[in-house]
């Protein structure tokens with residue numbers, strides 16, 4: 547098979563790496579891809595949102611399977627476009643992708659189907675939103691309705707912080723159109739987890755539950771980022787809890803979308819808070835999570851191309867997932883200043899290794915300049931280690947991180963620490 551991966555981040559590097567292991571796959575293209583993939587894929591300079599050009603390329607090269615990494619082309623209808631031309635493509639349709647593309651759609655969908663989530667209200671008028679804030683006690687989360695590159699949710703501890711967040715979104719347009727409508731919701735307390743599940747519109751195949759680390763600094767301090775590291779499986783999710791998540795979240799979501807006329811095909815990402823009153827949905831994404839994918843896919847032994855074709859063909863019900871009994875930890879190395887402004891073009895050294903067994907360095911924001919690899923984004927690398935114990939996976943990931951250098955590099959030192967503490971407490 548010839549495969550085309552759309553995107554250029556760490557998630558897409560993992561997808562290339564995993565699909566390259568498939569018996570079925572003989573050629574991989576990545577658009578636009580990144581230098582980390584160069585030995586596995588041919589990178590072609592097409593922007594992720596140039597849908598017409600991507601379609602032209604897929605037809606010209608007779609691509610057998612296109613895999614869409616980021617949300618933007620999905621929300622803009624790339625799957626509908628490719629399917630209309632008879633091309634196989636992994637991802638949800640434009641309408642099904644609204645589950646991520648519009649937070650107000652997602653929230654009212656959850657309300658219609660009894661899916662547990664934070665209490666919320668939707669506002670298009672600033673005055674009404676302000677009123678709501680002033681009459682509400684306790685922490686609130688203010689969310690831009692549309693896509694905001696993962697930065698559109700602001701946790702507000704006080705009324706004046708909430709007021710400021712509202713004004714930035716609704717008056718000062720910091721997220722453009724996306725912030726003209728806002729969702730205001732109650733703050734949920736608990737442990738956060740990410741559940742990625744494949745669905746062909748009817749059947750559901752949950753992958754290993756994982757844990758992202760959204761805050762920029764250790765101990766979950768600082769501003770939210772796209773994700774500073776991840777580990778899997780999450781020890782906080784027992785088999786019984788996974789069954790509950792399937793029953794209360796995944797099934798009603800997949801069945802509800804089908805009932806409403808938008809069957810969901812692809813990978814559904816449920817961001818969940820494990821609250822005192824059970825798991826509640828923080829958000830849905832219509833794609834693989836980043837960096838969660840860097841720890842989830844390395845633990846899957848099944849052929850990813852088979853899983854994706856079954857997702858597209860509606861035969862996921864016949865598939866059993868083979869999982870490696872191990873732990874995976876990914877530490878993100880970021881540019882100094884991220885998630886605020888940062889410099890690019892810093893030389894990265896140490897990438898050629900050698901690294902110890904079961905270490906993979908996924909590129910997220912890098913660029914080739916002649917023979918050198920330089921930084922080209924906020925999140926630069928995802929350094930992943932797979933091991934038989936969580937402790938060893940953590941230690942191995944940090945040993946590999948220490949082998950790599952670039953000016954201003956920073957990373958969290960506590961990725962997966964809470965998981966390790968939890969396991970230690972449980973063993974006592």
Ligand code: AMP
Nearest residue numbers: 664687698699731732733734760828829
């Ligand atoms: P979102 O943009 O919805 O993914 O939110 C980004 C991050 O903000 C989440 O991963 C959570 O860490 C936090 N967050 C969002 N909504 C809530 C909520 N209702 N309660 C607590 N934390 C939240």
Ligand code: GLY
Nearest residue numbers: 758773835836837
């Ligand atoms: N890691 C969070 C996301 O992919 O949205």
